[in-house]
Each structure stands twice: as structure tokens, then as C-alpha cells.
Amino acid sequence: MKIIRNGLLMVCSMLYTSVLLAQSISGKITNEDGEPIAGASIQIHKTTLGASSDAEGQYAVKNIANGTWTVRVKAIGYINTEAKLTITGKDQNKDFVLASNSSSLDEVVVSGTMKEVSKLDSPVPVEVYTSRFFKANPTPSIFESLQNINGVRPQLNCNICNTGDIHINGLEGPYTMVMIDGMPIVSGLSTVYGLSGIPQSLIDRVEIVKGPASTLYGSEAVGGLINIITKNPKNAPLLSADVFGTTWGEINADIAGKFNVGKSAQSLIGVSTFNYANPIDNNHDNFTDVTLQSRVSVFNKWNFNRKDNKVFSLAGRYVYEDRWGGEMNWSKKYRGGSDVYGESIYTKRWEFFGTYDLPIKEKVSIMFSVNGHNQNSYYGNQSFMADQYIGFLQTTWNKTIKNHDILTGVAYRYTYYNDNTVATELEASKISLPGLFVQDEISLNEQNKLLVGARYDYNSLHGSILTPRINYKWNSKDKSDVLRLGIGNGYRVANIFTEDHAALTGARKVIFEEDLNPETSWNANLNYVKKFYSSGGSVFGLDATAFYTYFNNKIIPDYETNVNEIRYSNLDGHAVSKGLTLNADASLTNGLKILIGATLMDVYSEEKGEKIEQMLTEKFMGTWSIGYTIRHLGITVDYTGNLYGPMRLPLLGDLDPRPSKSPWWSIQNIQLTKAFSNGIEIFGGVKNLLNWTPGKNAAFLIARAEDPFDKNVQWDSSGNPIPTPDNPYALTFDPNYVYAPNQGIRGFLGFRYNLFK
Template identity: 30%
Template sequence: MKLIKFSFVVLLLCTVNNIMGANIPNEHDKKTGNITGEVIDEDGEHLPFASVSLVGTTLGATTDQTGHYLLKFIPSGEVTLEVQYLGYKPQTKVINVEALKSAQVNFQLEKDALGLDEIVVTGDRTQRNRQEATTIVSTISPEIFKITQSATFGEGLNFTPGLRLENDCQNCGFSQVRMNGMEGPYSQILINSRPIFSGLAGVYGLELIPSNMIDRVEVVRGGGSALYGSNAIAGTINVILKDPIGNTYEAGFSSSFIGIGLDDSGDVAQDYDAHFNTSLVSDDHKTGLAIYGFWRDREPFDANNDTFSEIAELKNTTVGSRLYHRFGNRSKVTADFFNIKENRRGGDKFDYVEHEAGIAESVKHDILTGALSYDQFFREKDLWSVYVSGQSVKRDSYYGAEQSLADYGNTEDFTYTIGTQYSAHFHGVGELTFGTEFVKSELEDTKLGYLDYENAVIKDGAIESIPHTDNTTVADQESTTFGAFAQYEMTFNKFKASAGVRYDHYSIKDNTDKSDEKSGDVFSPRLTLKYDPVDYIQLRVSYSQGYRAPQIFDEDLHIETSGAKKIIHKNDPDLEQETSQSFMASLDFNKEIGNAFVNFLVEGFYTKLDDAFANEFSAPDADGVVTYTRINAEGGAKVQGLNMELNVVPSSQLNFKAGFTIQKSEYEEEQELGEKKFFRTPDNYGYMTLNYTPTKALGVAISGNYTGSMLVPYNEEVLKESDSFFDLGLKINYDIKINGAKLRLFTGMKNIFNSYQEDFDTGIDRDPAYIYGPMQPRTVYFSIKIGNNL
């Protein structure tokens, strides 16, 4: 807590410095002028809410709904003006601002059909043109969420090379994303580039974050460990939240029907969600505020009519905001806040309290996340940032069967990050980025024990509270990581090279067992080379080392329950950190062929894991508890394969994108059930999207996901090979103009051919982890949106 207070003091001092002594222009400043203009596309259409900024400063504005902008109180002299708009190439102009005068600067933007010139930040922790970056950064844009009707962050991850979202439990819907064949904990999930998404939040987190709060998601496969630390062996997934862009609003409602037309299932399950977004920006563009909200109510779905759910019941309410304020020409403070409240439950007897069900896996989340950052420009374009962010997770849970009263629990987790970073630009020489970061996580997991209904407090004929007995602390642990990183990038004609290193010191303590403390010092180097033989081909190769520390908890806090047994997870006392060496090579082809823009990416990856984590199964104890113990596998493991992506844009009305992964993941020695291969990991999988807009008002989108066969354990005794699946979806939308806004109507179907698992285990003694394939069966949905920025 002292570090958090110190960080807030630093930010406060920066703020006071700007207020008391900053160069803040106003209407009485005789050394400033104004800039006005319009932003249009190649067809002469005005572009609303385009971003207009002065390079090397925090000054900026957005165009209004008519495509016009106004920048006030710009310091006189030569300035560089830059315009950005999603789907178009950025454009810059150098102009001279005269005191007490207005300059008119108009822009006509060229379409960027392949997204090559979009600005990304994740690959090197600094802003980069995607095509010029030494690291491949894949972007999941808002358009992907719209095309695929993805209500949450997790649903959109299937439409990026090398990523695959999977459901791992029939009861509670625990999900994870695999990147390049490696399971979820090998990927670092970031919020606005900060590693505050804790292991506890990550257990169900992919369904917790609504897509309407996301500006975009940036994915870096492999090689991220040198800059982002632990858990970035497979790569990083950076969730970037929406900024205030102008005076905009949007609201929508969607209704889905899960399991339409299935013969063997129970009733069709309904899934409702609603959202809103609005942003406000002051006339002088010094202050902006974005507010968003999301609500969801999903009924449980029973696929095989055995009264037990295959898709969990879910209720989610999310509210959040993002605020910025510019104190002067070259400084800016940004604050983020969001709160997620979620209830989910799987099993049976949903109208009863948990302990009266045959099986119930139930969790109630209350997640508070906040962040504060301060940015200051120095010299021409040097940028210094200092930040603090934190996340509090409170979770009430029940994992029990056969009317057990002793399986209620409570978990509290607090994770925070404090850091600073400086990026220095040297003309004709290169760019240096360096910084430090401190991350701490504190977690306490308590089993509440027996609920004493005889002494329940009754008020107005209803139970107000129920006392409990026999509280037991299951875990009281904390982890700290101090990291320091540096990276230098150089350009030589057609070559570009970046070399980086990160040092981490981590410590993991178990306060219930003072002798159980793990710590380590890790150096993670990274080297990337990029060569452009011609302007439409980029060749990249990279080498990196990474590590994964013994976690306090990740999926350990997901507990699978059946009527016959309960499965818990723990670490072996002798568990050592896992280390990796990764090699990647890619060819990125981007060219206009005839009238079509074509992008083809092929990316090879190879990762060697030493002391790789694996599981050992115990026999059930007297209470039916089976323990999965995480150990270091003998001989390590190897993950290798190819990611491919094709993007073809034959016209402004049609866009086709497809990706496919061929990979192999296996341990060097036989592990559980005498098998070398990673479980639940298909050797091939892929996706496709096709978006067609025959008119400005009408849009048709087709999306699909292919999942190859995989090995899935059943009851920890048998390995079964699954079928392959192809999940095809169709969406149609129509826009109606209403004054200065649009009304957008949607309808569509997911998993049209119902490519869905057919052999779910049944009954109270089922194996809830025996689940694979697409996340949901055939689903029909209807949606409506209204807003001035659709």
C-alpha cells in the first residue's frame, strides 16, 4: 500500500506542476493561433469523428458529424498535424501557425483496405505503424466483434491466427484461450498494456469483459516476454479500452435463442444483453469523458436433456468510464475505472439454493479495476509515462454436490502495478525504450464451511443472513515481481533490428506455510530482425527467452465437481519455474493485384519448454476428492507449427479474411495416461470471415471456425479422440438514417449446421471436464442499435 500511495503522490505532483507552472494557452495568449479544416475520403465523403492531433504534443481534436474540426490556441511556429481514421491511412502535414490567425488545413484520406498503416502499441510498448513494426501485431478490431456478433471479449479471440477459445467445464463454463497450442496461463492478458488481470480474474475473465468497452485487442504471438514479463511465453493479448472521441452516443439490445431446432436437448435457452456507450469532449478538447455500460442475462442450457446444464446460467452488469485531461501542450493525465458484477451457476435445480441441488458450481464476482497514468513529452517526441493500476476481485463461490453444506467459499484478491517508462528518439540513430515495473498480488481463499440455518436471521418473512461455522483458510498467499526492461531499435536502409532484455525478480509466499516460499531472478532477452526486400514484402525473424513462475492460482481456483468426486488443483512443493526459448520467422506479403488488395502472412514458430508444467492425478480420497498436482515434466516439451492468414479486399464493398494453424504440441517424455501430446489441443484449426455491403444501408457477414480433432481425457482414465467441427454463422444488418443518427437492425444465426458435441457425459456422476468443440449449438439472434457513430 505504501507503493500505491507513493505513486499517487508522484502523479499528484506532476499534476500540480502542470497547473502551477505549465504553459497553458488561453484566449488571452498572444502567441497562439487556430487551425480549422475538413477531413474527407477519396469519394469526397466527410469523415465524422476522425482524430486530428499535433505530433509531439498532447493537443488534438476530432471532427464533428459533418467531418470538420477546430483546434484552438495552438502555439505559433511550425507544427506537424496528423489525422487518423479507422480503415484509412494516416496522413501528416507540416504547417506554420501564425499568432492571432486561423490556418485552414484540409485532408483527403486514402483507404487502408488491409489495415497496414494502423497504429499499434503492444509489440514494442510504443506507438508503431503496423507495417513498420519489427514484431507482427494482429488486431481484433470492433468490426470483428460486430461481424461475429461477439458480446464479450473472449468470443472475438477465435478470429485471430494462432488463437482458439475453449470451454473446459460443463458446470460453470470455465474458458481459456490457447495461443500457438499452449494453454491459457502461458499468455499474458493486459488491460491498456498493464498486467493487472490477475490469475483469479482470468479463470472466468474471458466472458467477463463486454466487447462494447473495447476499442481494439492487439495480439503478439511469442517473443513478448522480454518486455512484459512472466506468462508471456505464448504471447500477449492487450485489451485497449475506448477513448473519448467526441460527443457521441450508442445504445443497443440483443436477444438470442440457444439450441434452436435440436431434437435431444431440453428447452431453448434465452440470452439477452443490452449496452450503451457515450463520450463527451469539452470545446477546447482539453477534457474528455467516456462512459459505458453492459447488462446480460443468459439462461442455462441443457444439451442432452439430463437436467444438468452444459452452458452455465450467467448474469452480468458492467459499468465503467475513461477520463483524460490535458494540462498543457505536452502533458496529459488519464484515468480508467470499471466495475464488473457477475453471477454464474451451472448444474441442476436452478430454482433452489446451491446446496439443495444435485450439483452446483456457482460464483459471484465483484471486480473493481482502476488506473491512473501521466504522460509528458520532452525534446521533440520523447515520451515519459508513469502509471499505477489495480484490480480488486471478490468472489463468493459454491462447488458442491449431493446437498453438501460444507462447500461455500469466499476469495479475495488484490493486484496492483506501478511503473514508469521512457521512450527516447534519436534522429538517424534509433529509438530507446526503458522502464521499471512492480507488480504485487495478494490472495486469500476461505472455505466457509457449514451454514447454520437453524440460527438464520429472518426479516419480513425472508432470510436476511445465515451464520456459518468452521471457517478454514485454504490459501493465504502473495506474489511480488520487480521488473526492469530496455529495448533499442535501429534502422539500416531496408533492415530494422530491435534488441531488448527484461530482468525480473519474483517472490511467491504462502502465509499458511512460512517454509513454502519460492523466488527467482530471470533475464529474458529478445532479438528481432526485419528486412524489406521490396516495399510489399516484410521478412521477420526473432528469438526470445521467457519464463512462467509457479502461480499462486490460475485455473487452480476453478474446481470441477460431480456427484462422485471433486477435483482440486495444487502445486508440487518442489515445483520450479518453467523457462522457454522461442524462435519465430514470418513472411508478410501486401500488394494490390489488379483491383484487389491482398495480404498473406505465413508465420513459423518453435518453442522449447524446460521444466514444463504437467499434472499428476491422485486417486479419490475418502471424501471423493481428486487432486491434480502441478509438477515439472521430465524432459520438457516442444511446441511448433505454422500460422497463416489471408486477407483479400477486391472492392470497398467486399472483404474476405481467413486464417489457419497447423501445429504440434507434445512433451518429450510420456506424461499422464501414458501420452506425450498436449490434451485438448488440436493439430489444426482456423477461421474465416466475409463481409459484404452491397449498399450503404445493407450488410451481410459470414463467419466460421474450424476445430480439428484432439485428445480429451475422460474420468482421468481414458483418452478419447474428438470429432472435428465447423461452426458457420450468418449475419444481416440494415441501417435506417434518423436525423443525425442511425438505427441499425440485425438478425443472424450462429453454428448454422449445429456442429456441436454429441457425447456429453450425463447424470450426477458425469465428468464435467469432458467437453470440447464449439462453445454453443445453433443459436438465432435479433439485435437493434441506435447511435450517431455507427
């Protein structure tokens, strides 16, 4: 009997123990946008129990005994989180939302070396900004979203039509290459249009390289590049929507969805619309303060499943925009006439691009892009009609031999450009640009890496162009310190009428003083990154860079020799862009995220011993993005802003009463976002909290706004305006005294929705 009793006790004990260990915790791991996180680590503290999330973000930890346990969740690129759960004999469901760590060194980047590599391992410093960063200050286009990135400034070039370009470290828009998914889809004519109409809901991240990238990407990558990476259809929501409006009457809507075609392909399609049709004249100059716009864009991307994870993707985009600004009583019946002044721009733009890995063992890829741009514009009675077509084809071969990671490639680019100005009055511009490049990334050891590369291009107009570069990277053993040094060469072939709005307004005559030669530059930059990791999972970082760029043959428009002319010639001297930039960031486990940046720079030209400060370029800029998430309420507060120092402004002569320098100015915004468990977010806030506009610091912005066709201006024998009682300052009509947005304080309200499986 004793043996039987002991046996029964043992069986009962085993049954009881099995009951205690039968409980499990399961759930889903997602990011702040509701997207599943694969490969997250879930660990029961002080035990060996754990699991990893699958491709759908699902996880399950089994055989957990009764008691109170701490569950810890970790994932690369996200802030660690934990929660205490009490197990009482029942299975539990627990979902986790991980906050992205915007400063993560483990993010994958492609822009610096044209191949996927972790941000830490890249010898070229690459800044990465996720879609969550841009949602802290929602805007109708990426062009405006870049205003909160240190060292990057969207520059408006006209008070009336509000076209503009992107400045990187003080260099104007034509020095920046803009790409979508690594494809160069934008050049001079469409710097601003290429950044409009990309549905925000389709953007995964934006990568920015500051400094010349001509070795890999050729002309136009002199000052840097902006690479917009769209979402992979596999990871995108089934349906997403992002809609908001402002108290000024602006309405923006982005709708996107994905679908599968059997097991062979996934497609992602998005539509973006923006409409603003409410003329406002708060500065009382009888001109619209903000350009009225109607824009629609359609984007479609396909990914095809292939063996061995070979890539085959195709994408296309179409943008149509109708924008106008001018006198408050302007309507389309006045378009192109001399009765009421208006600037009206119709834009049609299409793009098609793709990537295909050859079905062989070697890593050989073919990339292509084609785009067309039609512009039908009137600036008062001055017409500007232009067509541009660009075709690009590139083949790359990536080969690893011991500690050498070699990338070679051949590329061909064809550009057709024609307009109705003197730039192409004899014949359309047709430029063939074949090129080849080679890059060798040498891993000297675990802490040291060297990148050497060179590119040779043959421009059909200017001949041979060689652009070499060398980059060195060192990191500490624990990878908390990274030092990078880079030296490179860049070049750019200028097309005046695609770059300078002042040449199109009809307010000035364009003078070419000589045949323009390509600009060339040498750049050196030193970058240091320091990361601090707390035991609780918080991350702190510093990112500092010193840069220096030296230009030959720089083309700088001369507005001052004659107020009725813009004179173009290659600089008989040199130009310099130099400075220091610093970013500091913190991602705390309590939900606080801070990113603060500042840039000091000096951009000037020197000719015949005279140093001239570059027009419309600040010596100091600062940016910040501060967010705090109250997790148990699902509420996030975002405070974003920028601060700019004085910059030299274009005046129309010695009598012009407007300030020759801009004041210090700042645009600040605040937003509250409420996230719900069903994938819905409601957000709202205030833009331009300080209600700052440039008109508050000048008697007027648009010169001679009351006489836009210069009908009452009197001239001397040399063709210069003279002072009269009606024109005491000897001015002509000119809308180019612009350095900041002319839109005051306004509220906004919107919602987002993401539906996953």
C-alpha cells in the same frame, strides 16, 4: 465603341467564368461505424482541385466547373472509393463512407514495443482486429469474440459453470497476458472474467502478439498477449448503443456516451449488461446445457488536455457476475449442499489504471494499475473462496539518439492471493516483483531494423529471472514485403488454483508432488507478410508465421495416474509447441472483404523418452470471416466460422466409453446488417448454422450425471472406483470432458446506434 464593346465582352466572359467556377462539393467522410475520418484526401480526377477532411470529417472542394467529374477519396487504413458527380451550376453535398482495410500496414500499434508505431515499422508482428471485425459475429463478451481469430481459441473448461481461458497457438490461458489500454489487469484467477463485461461499443481495436513478451511485460506473457484498446473520448460518439437478444433468451446491452468538462477533459462512460435465465437441457442429462448468468459492468475513462500533447488518462471498471449451472431443479437454496448439485459463482471485480506523461521535454511516462477480485464459489458442496489484489507501477523513458530508439523502464508488481484451499492454508500468497528493462530499436537503414532488449525481475519467492529477446525486420523498398525474425525468453510463476477448474469441482483430490519452480521457455518465430495493391484500390495480403517454443519446468496436471486425483509437479523433461500459421485477406473496392486463416501445430511434452500429446489441443484450426457490403442498399452480409481438428480428451479410465479424441467440428454463423443514414443499424442472423454440439459424438458428456455426489460409487482398497451393475464403467462424477460450446443453433436480432455531433 469597339474598345468599349471588347471591354464589356471581357467583363461578361470573366463573370461567366466565375459563375462556372463558383460551384463546390462538400460533405462528411466517415467510417462504417459513423465515426468521422480526419485527414482523408478528396481529389477531383484529372484536375488539381482537392481538399482534406478536418477533425470532424468535413471537407469542401471549391471552384469546380460545370460537368461530370470523378471524385476520389483516400484515407490511411481504409479502402479507396470514388463517385461520379454532375455539376450544373449548384453547390452539391456528398458524404462518403469508407470501408476499413483490416489488413492495412499503416495502422498504429503499441503492444509489440510498448510505444506507438505503425504496424509496418514494428519489428514485432502484431495482429490488429478493429471493432468492425467483431461486429461481424456479435457476442456478449470479447472472450467469445476471439473464436474467429486464427491461432486463438476460447477454451471452455467445465460443462457446468462454463468458465474457460484463451489458448494462443495451443498454449493454455495462464500463458496469455490480457491488458486494457496497455495495462496488465488480468492474471490467472480472472482470465475469463477480465474478458467479460467490457462494453463492445467502447472497444476501438484488439491487438494480439503471439509468442513471448516477457521482456517488456514480465510473467504471464509467455504465450502471447491480448491488448484491448478502448476508444479515445475525443473520437467516440456522443451516444452509442448496442443491444441484441437470441432465441435462447439471452439479452446483451451495451450503452456508452461521452461528455466534455469545459475545454480541459473528456470522459467516456459505458454500461454493459448480460442476462440469461432460461435453463435448457437438450442433451437430456438433467444438467443445464449453458450456464445461466447475470452480469453488469461499468467502465469510465477520462482524458485530460495538456500542453504539447502530453498524455494524462484515467480509467476504471467494475464487474459483478452471478453465474450458475447444474441440475435442472437446482435453486439457490441448494447452494453448497449435497441434495441437488449446482455450481454457483459470485464474482466481484474492480480495476483502476492510468497513464501520465511527465511535464518535461523528455518522453517519460508513469503507468499504474490496481485491481481487486473476489470470488465466492460453490462446486456442489465444495467451496472455493478467493481474494486477489494486484498493484502495478511502471515508469518508462523513451529516448531517440541518431538511429537508436531506446526505451527503458522500471516496474513493480505486488500480488496478494488468498483462498480456502491447501494452496494458501498456512498463509496468503504475497509476491513482490520489482523489475527493470531496456530495449533498443536500431534503424540500420530504410529497409532493416534490429530490436534488442532484456528484462531483469526479482521474484520474492523464486529469486532472479532474466528474459532477453532479439527481433529483426526487413522490408522491401516499396514496403509490400516484410520479413521478421524473433527469438525470446519467457517465464511464468504458476498458481494452480487460479488455473485449473478441475481442481475446484471437488471431483478429484489435489496432490502436490513437489515444490513447483517457475516455468521457463525459449521461443523463435519467423514471420513473412506480402501485400498486393491493385490499381483500383483493392488490397490483397498474405501473413505466414512459423513458431517454435521450448519449455523447461513445465507444469502439466496428471489426470490419469489416479482418476480421483490431480497430481502436479514440474515436468522431468521438456515440452514443445511448434507449428505454422497462415492468414490470407482481401479487401475489394466492390465491398467484398475476406479473411481466411489456418494453423497447423504440434504441442507435446517429452518425459523419460515418452512423447505425450497435450490434452485439449487441436493439431489444426481454421477460421474465416467473409463480408460483402451492398453499398447502395446499405446492407452487409457476414459469414464467419471456424474449424477444429481432433484433440485428446480427459477420460476416467480404460472402461470409460467416451471417445478419447474429439471429432472434427465447426461453428458457423451468418448475419445481415442494414445501415441507415441516421446512425442506426439493424442486424440479425443465425448462430451455429450446423446445430453442432459435442453431445452428438458421445454417449454422455458429464460422467455420472445421475450421481453427482458419488453416493453410489463403490471403491477398492486403493481408493479407485470399481465396476458395479449401477456403474459398469467404474466412473466417478466429472464435468471436465469438454472441448466445445454445448449450445446449438439459435437466431439473434439486435440494433446499434451511434450519435455524433
